[in-house]
Amino acid sequence: MKRIIAPSFLASNFLQLASEVAMVNESAAEWLHLDIMDGRFVPNISFGLPVVEHIASATKKFCDVHLMIVEPEKYITDFKKAGADQLCVHIEACPHLHRVLEQIHDQDMKAGIAVNPHTPIDFLKDIIQHADVVNLMSVNPGFGGQAFIEHTYTKIKELRKMIDDKGLDTLIQIDGGVTQQNARTLFDTGANVLVAGSSVFKAADPKRAIADLLDA
Numbered sequence: 001m002k003r004i005i006a007p008s009f010l011a012s013n014f015l016q017l018a019s020e021v022a023m024v025n026e027s028a029a030e031w032l033h034l035d036i037m038d039g040r041f042v043p044n045i046s047f048g049l050p051v052v053e054h055i056a057s058a059t060k061k062f063c064d065v066h067l068m069i070v071e072p073e074k075y076i077t078d079f080k081k082a083g084a085d086q087l088c089v090h091i092e093a094c095p096h097l098h099r100v101l102e103q104i105h106d107q108d109m110k111a112g113i114a115v116n117p118h119t120p121i122d123f124l125k126d127i128i129q130h131a132d133v134v135n136l137m138s139v140n141p142g143f144g145g146q147a148f149i150e151h152t153y154t155k156i157k158e159l160r161k162m163i164d165d166k167g168l169d170t171l172i173q174i175d176g177g178v179t180q181q182n183a184r185t186l187f188d189t190g191a192n193v194l195v196a197g198s199s200v201f202k203a204a205d206p207k208r209a210i211a212d213l214l215d216a
């Protein structure tokens with residue numbers, strides 16, 4: 001099964017973005033994870049389009065953009081222009097989710113659905129076939145450095161069963177509180193993509209930290 005590490009730049013040193021991107025470029029990570037927060041969908045504001053554009057221009061790796069914003073459909077073409085390869089939108093933020101996923105695909109990007117910790121996996125059953133990835137939030141979105149919510153393991157099992165029963169190849173992404181201690185169990189439970197902020201960028205040797213997550 002596919003295994004990918006996606007370092008989350010929310011935990012990076014914004015004064016040293018060029019060297020942080022260079023570190024990820026030289027690492028075993030396949031994806032870069034960029035968290036966009038609007039102070040409305042989540043109680044925090046992170047960074048926006050110009051920062052995504054600069055990061056994307058400094059890497060050949062896959063730019064995975066997680067939109068923790070209301071009305072994400074308004075910004076799809078802007079993020080495409082900024083260099084995003086994938087946009088993940090929240091099921092809780094999209095009353096017309098099917099349409100939004102289509103709009104993302106129409107812009108030649110991969111489309112993902114992000115799911116808050118309290119949202120049941122069952123809510124995905126009539127839409128999952130339109131998503132390339134499901135981002136299971138394992139913390140309440142808005143802040144890095146939070147503790148992993150253990151109930152996520154149950155949700156991974158339910159989602160893995162749904163994907164396998166339907167014969168899909170949708171990736172399962174886990175976002176929040178991922179560490180070198182829980183990475184192996186997450187992969188073994190059925191996850192494909194681990195988003196890791198603090199456990200990479202706050203590590204003494206971030207490249208080693210990425211390799212350790214991948215080989216957990």
Ligand SMILES: O=C(CO)[C@H](O)[C@H](O)COP(=O)(O)O
Nearest residue numbers: 141142144145176177197198
């Ligand atoms: O989406 C996020 C927060 O909303 C971050 O990507 C996530 O929290 C990763 O950070 P950490 O690994 O430090 O928990």
